[in-house]
Amino acid sequence: MGLRRYTRMEYKSPDDIVFGKALYPVYERFGVQIGAGFVVPEIKVAPHAGTEKELKTFVEHHKQFTKEILDLCLQLGFKHIMIEQEHVFQQTWNKDYAYETAHAQVELAEKYYTEYGLGVTIRHTIGDIRKVEEPGGLREGEHARHMFEAFEACASAGVGDVAIETTGGKEILDWAVARGDVKGILFGIGVCGSEDMAWVWPQIVKIVTKYGTVPAGDTNCSGANTVMFLAGGLMDREVAHTVAAMARAIAGARSLVAVEAGALGPLKDCGYENPIIKAITGVPVCIECTSICACAHIDVMGNLNRAVGDVYSNESVDYHQEFGGSTAEVWTAVTGNAAALANVALQAGQEKTLRDLLTLSDKYRDPQGLILAYDNAYRIGKAITEYGKDPYLRAKYAAIEAGKIILEAYEAKKIALTRWELDSLNKALEIFNALPDDGEKFKEECIKEYYGKVPGFDPKNYGWAGK
Amino acid sequence: MGLRRYTRMEYKSPDDIVFGKALYPVYERFGVQIGAGFVVPEIKVAPHAGTEKELKTFVEHHKQFTKEILDLCLQLGFKHIMIEQEHVFQQTWNKDYAYETAHAQVELAEKYYTEYGLGVTIRHTIGDIRKVEEPGGLREGEHARHMFEAFEACASAGVGDVAIETTGGKEILDWAVARGDVKGILFGIGVCGSEDMAWVWPQIVKIVTKYGTVPAGDTNCSGANTVMFLAGGLMDREVAHTVAAMARAIAGARSLVAVEAGALGPLKDCGYENPIIKAITGVPVCIECTSICACAHIDVMGNLNRAVGDVYSNESVDYHQEFGGSTAEVWTAVTGNAAALANVALQAGQEKTLRDLLTLSDKYRDPQGLILAYDNAYRIGKAITEYGKDPYLRAKYAAIEAGKIILEAYEAKKIALTRWELDSLNKALEIFNALPDDGEKFKEECIKEYYGKVPGFDPKNYGWAGK
Amino acid sequence: MREVGWAMVEGILAGMKPSVKEERIDFGKIHTRWNVVEEEKKLGLKPEDLVKDLMPTAEPFKSIAEAVFKGDATKVESLVNEAIKKIPAKELVDKALAPGMQAVTKLYEDGIYYLPQVMLAADAMQAGINVLEKATGGKLEKKGKVVMHVAEGDIHDLGKNLAKVFLIADGWEVVDLGRDVPVDEVVKAVEEHKPVMVTGTALMTTTMTAFPKIAQKLVEKGLNIPFVCGGGAVNEDFVQQFPLGIIGKKAHQAPKYAEAAAKKISWEEIRRRWHEIAPV
Amino acid sequence: MREVGWAMVEGILAGMKPSVKEERIDFGKIHTRWNVVEEEKKLGLKPEDLVKDLMPTAEPFKSIAEAVFKGDATKVESLVNEAIKKIPAKELVDKALAPGMQAVTKLYEDGIYYLPQVMLAADAMQAGINVLEKATGGKLEKKGKVVMHVAEGDIHDLGKNLAKVFLIADGWEVVDLGRDVPVDEVVKAVEEHKPVMVTGTALMTTTMTAFPKIAQKLVEKGLNIPFVCGGGAVNEDFVQQFPLGIIGKKAHQAPKYAEAAAKKISWEEIRRRWHEIAPV
Ligand SMILES: [Zn+2]
Numbered sequence A, B: 001m002g003l004r005r006y007t008r009m010e011y012k013s014p015d016d017i018v019f020g021k022a023l024y025p026v027y028e029r030f031g032v033q034i035g036a037g038f039v040v041p042e043i044k045v046a047p048h049a050g051t052e053k054e055l056k057t058f059v060e061h062h063k064q065f066t067k068e069i070l071d072l073c074l075q076l077g078f079k080h081i082m083i084e085q086e087h088v089f090q091q092t093w094n095k096d097y098a099y100e101t102a103h104a105q106v107e108l109a110e111k112y113y114t115e116y117g118l119g120v121t122i123r124h125t126i127g128d129i130r131k132v133e134e135p136g137g138l139r140e141g142e143h144a145r146h147m148f149e150a151f152e153a154c155a156s157a158g159v160g161d162v163a164i165e166t167t168g169g170k171e172i173l174d175w176a177v178a179r180g181d182v183k184g185i186l187f188g189i190g191v192c193g194s195e196d197m198a199w200v201w202p203q204i205v206k207i208v209t210k211y212g213t214v215p216a217g218d219t220n221c222s223g224a225n226t227v228m229f230l231a232g233g234l235m236d237r238e239v240a241h242t243v244a245a246m247a248r249a250i251a252g253a254r255s256l257v258a259v260e261a262g263a264l265g266p267l268k269d270c271g272y273e274n275p276i277i278k279a280i281t282g283v284p285v286c287i288e289c290t291s292i293c294a295c296a297h298i299d300v301m302g303n304l305n306r307a308v309g310d311v312y313s314n315e316s317v318d319y320h321q322e323f324g325g326s327t328a329e330v331w332t333a334v335t336g337n338a339a340a341l342a343n344v345a346l347q348a349g350q351e352k353t354l355r356d357l358l359t360l361s362d363k364y365r366d367p368q369g370l371i372l373a374y375d376n377a378y379r380i381g382k383a384i385t386e387y388g389k390d391p392y393l394r395a396k397y398a399a400i401e402a403g404k405i406i407l408e409a410y411e412a413k414k415i416a417l418t419r420w421e422l423d424s425l426n427k428a429l430e431i432f433n434a435l436p437d438d439g440e441k442f443k444e445e446c447i448k449e450y451y452g453k454v455p456g457f458d459p460k461n462y463g464w465a466g467k
Numbered sequence C, D: 001m002r003e004v005g006w007a008m009v010e011g012i013l014a015g016m017k018p019s020v021k022e023e024r025i026d027f028g029k030i031h032t033r034w035n036v037v038e039e040e041k042k043l044g045l046k047p048e049d050l051v052k053d054l055m056p057t058a059e060p061f062k063s064i065a066e067a068v069f070k071g072d073a074t075k076v077e078s079l080v081n082e083a084i085k086k087i088p089a090k091e092l093v094d095k096a097l098a099p100g101m102q103a104v105t106k107l108y109e110d111g112i113y114y115l116p117q118v119m120l121a122a123d124a125m126q127a128g129i130n131v132l133e134k135a136t137g138g139k140l141e142k143k144g145k146v147v148m149h150v151a152e153g154d155i156h157d158l159g160k161n162l163a164k165v166f167l168i169a170d171g172w173e174v175v176d177l178g179r180d181v182p183v184d185e186v187v188k189a190v191e192e193h194k195p196v197m198v199t200g201t202a203l204m205t206t207t208m209t210a211f212p213k214i215a216q217k218l219v220e221k222g223l224n225i226p227f228v229c230g231g232g233a234v235n236e237d238f239v240q241q242f243p244l245g246i247i248g249k250k251a252h253q254a255p256k257y258a259e260a261a262a263k264k265i266s267w268e269e270i271r272r273r274w275h276e277i278a279p280v
């Protein structure tokens, strides 16, 4: 498959990992450096309902909020900005929607860069609109074709980078997470998800690099983020947060595949697995957490990911007006000021202190934060690289390592757990420890268990044609 | 007048001033300590349009978002919260609106405190609904009577503290700021504003202390905040930011009057003058800045006031829904996480490092931030206390000190200024330096200049009956 | 006074490089895991005791209901296979499968049980139903129909699928149109199946715009049934902008809405009183 | 290797207490004051040159216009006092006061002049108008009327007052109802004065709800004039929810809207094309 598997850590020590600095910085069009000693703020605006009806109003809407964002950067003295469009269905499905919106934004980026020197980069995140149930499935269906065409359209329009949130294994994950079935979670994210990425990503890299567009990354939105969303706050009763933490570790093993296929970063944000992948690869990452993305998602990880992020993102906000301005302006201001704090720390040589404070504000608030704290993320990274050549094994050992980290903290009385959280954790560890070390065997087992039972699951979608 | 004038600084060194710690902490009902080693998050929700039509729907609406806020605190593991209602007109005008909403919120606060131990305090900020143009004016008018009744209603309902944003001198300020007339700004905020507070505040303290409610503070919303709002971002051309900075220094001299009359803090947020008053008095303060209040107001001070704040506020947000939840939830999450970062720093003994990073992220971004940086705020405090007994003189020298601070930084090439900003600054300093040192003389001069010219200005409203 | 060398000073300085010592921090002063506090309050409660009144006492209903309650699909299957030989299918549903499921749902709604317990119980109940349908050679009587779909252009269907489980567990027949469903297809299905209500899920603002269109067409055809809308982008403000629209926040609300709809409570009243009819 | 004492070590340690050294920071890497960058681009421009075409060349118009341009009210007053002896009032307005004011407004809108310059020029122009009205014993002809108010329950009127200055400076007659104005009073004033447009300002969400009521009543009475709404709480989404509503973002837009209204451009069109008709 031509993937460069990671079998050792690029970072030699967890203490070397810090926001705004990556081992392999990325340079994008119009003066934006990522991971080169600065945190870059990122803003994502979801187009307001109705604007998508016609291409003209849709493009106008994109221009309007893009201009608002850039003007606000001037108003507040910001030096760089990343503007991301997460495609709505229409934008990926119709390549003219993709091209025209991207083109309009790229033109504005160039204008502000040329006239003022403001660093601006445009990211388009193509929608994974593929459907397991359509004829041809994930690989041969019409939606898959449109998806790749959208990558080409955006790259040819000159965007700085492209990203995606591939959905391989989603049908398994959805089924398993509601049932607390950790084996299904491992299979859905760690095996099906990784397999799908290994098919999708080399194609993306090939398409966009010929236009000079950076292939950025992939996040487990449909897996780890779904689990986190369902897990909710401390008082929710849908998914044990210990299990949610293990799902995220598994997602780290999965989303790594993008880098192995040639993605350069900044890695995409919403699955929260990036601290692990940055530790392994040294590639810059976009991150989000509640203090800067509450508009989209409120969680128990309020500040933590800011500790290692190179781009700070608001995840998504519906375009509308607030007292303070449009939501495009409000959330640019929020991420921009979070980035400013990080950048002062970098200039003052105090980045490690700030990193630790950001980390510790959530490290023991919840098991999910615990395993993402940079020192623990590093441990999970090590578990992954130890089995780096085998997507299944590395996902399994990532989960086990996450479990160990939580248990250690619990036993050291650093984190309190409910009985349910603890029982779920112990049960999961038991299950994981009993699994075979042979990936093929595990796959066979899972296909036998889930095929026919889980709606939409078909081994053919993952190239397992024999079934 | 029975005011305890400040003629020396309570803080002995600017370096002693830090977020979450005040020399004189305040304890409020239901387990909330302010300035006692913790930063407390604050949330303010503006009731959604239409809910005010009937008392019943209005109270229901308050209950609903208050419950959402408290539930979210449980979800995210927060330990304390301040919920503030800035009264809408109807709430101050009708004392049953004031009482019933306050009562409903106090009941919920008590419930969550009793059932879980969550620290909850309710603040009601009574609207200054007085009108200079009504019969009786600011002091004898019907609106003034209703205003004081609302204080009594809220205190009797058991709120933790009350606050207000008095509007004395607003008519002069509005007129002067649009014309860049710094003498008028000084007279409006520094003289009329202080005089009005000296009349209002002893009455507030008397009314609410008999119910055990804390008289908290007053901010120059109608003055310094108006100037800041009009001054806008870097590219705006309404008020030179150097002049806006001086207006804020003057507001420091003005809002101090509340403390002199017996306000205990946490001082009210939106005028941004609190770093100066905390330096002088050692009383805890509520603060806001763009990183946590962009919903209400976007400004060039993104993180700075967090350096010295004891309560972190979102200023105001219209109640509606976002992807992440209601705006009540979204902004509770934002201020709560900002507070969490501060509280980790306090526990780790790193509060001064974080304070400095927060400060430096905006200190040289704009003259307004520059003069509020805690070291400079301290200098302005010293100028104020040096002339502490004379509201006019202390306001004048506060402005001059602010001007000096900016000029020094400009000359040291630490801050860049446009010609307009520099010219406006130099012209203002010239004017201030030429003013008499006799307050009575200045007052006479201003009355002569503005009476008849500025709509609504009547010396009688400030007890200057002779005119 | 002891003398020290520069090497020692440098050692001290290295140790003094700005760093945060985790060990010195009292995290209890920064946050509280309130779920742990909450759980402690409930530690004395025994789930079985709390639902005793709901569970059957006579056999074979008792054993079947208990197997559903425990989410043991295999056991349910074998017990029902046995019982159907003597007892009518409807009676097995009403006296064994449904009560077992209801007990689990109640504990979930009371904040004692967790979602996986509900899902496994529902799976177990479904295993029983499958046996019965096979044995009787037809469909069992249901409370009524609900049409469900995910908006056109949207492929996220977890929310819909969870709600579907709750509906089926509560005895409703679900007509599942799947995801990425065009407006007219939804309208056609409602015309055809005459459900008590219809649901829609959308993650994106730009796909949820299908909902007002669906509502409009339903109203034009006189199909004034509640249209429960949920998913990431959908909020209360939005659903109140079109007729029939009702907010769906959590999957377990779905059967409550269906009950209300079946009782012919108007969509206007359900919208107004949703906090009461289907609390989250 | 030099030996050092503990006292010295302690001194070093004290200096090493975690602290941020401002002097070491390059703030140019953290932010840019873009207004300074912008100003540098325009440093070569001379304001007087940019408005040469607008300003009169013949006396006494030239001197009067220049005094308005400079915001010198005293000088305007004395020059107009002199000029009115020989020149009709209307001519002095059209050829001297108005051009001087227009020049300032243009420079402000082009991003060269600042608000105080506009306000002082407006004050100077007003001083001239006062002389003329006194001399002619009556009101000067205006372009038309605008009714202005601040919503009931709201006492913040700075925005309204700024817009009023721009309107007067542009030759409009303003009927200022003040602040805290009841709905019916606004409607009555519109009926009575027949303005080309009406404006409303509100800082609070709970006072801006008066605007749809006013709009409704105006429509009922057939008074279909633009209703420009502004102030802290008011946004575009809101004003589009009722007839007549148009967003007012900045004070200097007011005369542009009045011009459009006087040209009988419908409120619907002004709403749709506001970016173009009255750019901010
Ligand atoms: Zn996502």
Ligand SMILES: [Zn+2]
Residues within 6 Å of the ligand: B165, B221, B225, B270, B271
């Ligand atoms: Zn205010």
Ligand SMILES: [Zn+2]
Residues within 6 Å of the ligand: A320, A321, A322, A327, B320, B321, B322, B327
């Ligand atoms: Zn919003």
